Amino acid sequence: MSFRICSSRLSASLRPSLALRRGYASPTASNLPAGLQNAIQKEASLATPDPPSDSQTSRLVGQSTPYMVPTYVRPPPMFQKGEGCFLWDVENRQYLDFTSGIAVNALGHCDPEMSKLLAQQAQTLVHTSNLYHNPWTGALSKLLVEKTVESGAMADAARAFICNSGSEANEAAIKFARKCGRMADESGNKHEVVSFHNSFHGRTMGSLSATPNPKYQKPFGPMV
Numbered sequence: 001m002s003f004r005i006c007s008s009r010l011s012a013s014l015r016p017s018l019a020l021r022r023g024y025a026s027p028t029a030s031n032l033p034a035g036l037q038n039a040i041q042k043e044a045s046l047a048t049p050d051p052p053s054d055s056q057t058s059r060l061v062g063q064s065t066p067y068m069v070p071t072y073v074r075p076p077p078m079f080q081k082g083e084g085c086f087l088w089d090v091e092n093r094q095y096l097d098f099t100s101g102i103a104v105n106a107l108g109h110c111d112p113e114m115s116k117l118l119a120q121q122a123q124t125l126v127h128t129s130n131l132y133h134n135p136w137t138g139a140l141s142k143l144l145v146e147k148t149v150e151s152g153a154m155a156d157a158a159r160a161f162i163c164n165s166g167s168e169a170n171e172a173a174i175k176f177a178r179k180c181g182r183m184a185d186e187s188g189n190k191h192e193v194v195s196f197h198n199s200f201h202g203r204t205m206g207s208l209s210a211t212p213n214p215k216y217q218k219p220f221g222p223m224v
Contacts (some may be wrong), residue, residue, distance in 0.1 A: 050076045056090050082109025104167055137162055167202025174206045174224075 040109040043061065057078045077089045085108060086094045100108045127132060148157040161176075163169050163186040175194055181190030194211055202208040207214060209223035217223055 051089075052079055060090060084108050084111075090184075104164070167204045167207045170201045170207040170210065171204055174210065 012122065020139060057076055060078055061076070077087075077093075077095065078085045079095075080090050081088050085097050085100050087097050087109065089095070097109070100106050121139060125134070130137070144160045145157050148154050161169070161172055177193055178191055180186060182201070184190055195201065195210040195212060198213060199214055200213070201210045205220070206224050208220060211217070
C-alpha cells in the first residue's frame with residue numbers, strides 16, 4: 001500500500017521514463033533513436049517469463065487445481081526449494097524472495113542451524129496438546145515478555161498468549177477485548193473494537209470483521 005501511495009505522487013517529469021521502462025509504445029519512446037529504443041525494450045523484458053503451457057509447472061498446476069478450493073489468483077511459479085533469501089521453482093529458475101518467507105515464518109529458507117534444530121526436535125517431540133505442559137512454551141513466553149519490556153514497546157507486558165498465526169493472534173485479541181469489556185460492564189455494552197481503514201488483520205471471521213475492506217467482507221457478511 002505504501003508503494004502505491006508513493007508511486008501516485010511521482011513528479012510529472014519522472015513519468016515518461018517509467019513509461020519507457022514498461023516497454024509499451026508511447027509518443028516519447030517513438031521519438032528516440034532506434035538503438036536506444038532497443039536497449040530500453042531489452043531492459044524492460046522479463047527475466048523469468050511465465051512457463052509455457054507444456055511446462056512441468058503448467059502440468060502440475062493442472063493436476064492439482066481440480067482438487068483445491070479456489071481462494072485467490074496465484075502467479076505461475078511453483079516453488080520446490082529454497083536457500084537463504086532465494087527460491088527455485090520446478091523449472092529450476094531462481095527467485096529473490098524479498099520477504100524471506102511469509103508472516104510468522106519470515107526466517108529465510110533452509111538455514112543450516114535452524115534445520116539442524118528442527119530435526120533434533122522432531123526426533124524428540126513434534127506436537128502435543130496444550131492441555132498439558134511442555135518445557136518450551138513457558139520458556140518462550142518468559143523470553144517474549146522480558147524482551148518486550150526491555151524494548152520499551154509495552155512496559156506493563158506480563159504474559160504471552162502463544163498461537164500459530166497473525167490471524168489467530170488477532171482473533172484472540174478480539175476475544176480478550178470482549179471478555180475485558182464484559183468484566184468491566186456486565187450489560188455487554190462494551191463490545192466494540194476499533195481498527196484502521198486500509199488495514200488487514202486476517203481472513204478468519206473475527207479478524208476479517210476488523211479489516212474494513214468491502215472486497216474482502218462482502219462475500220462473508222454479516223460480520224462478527
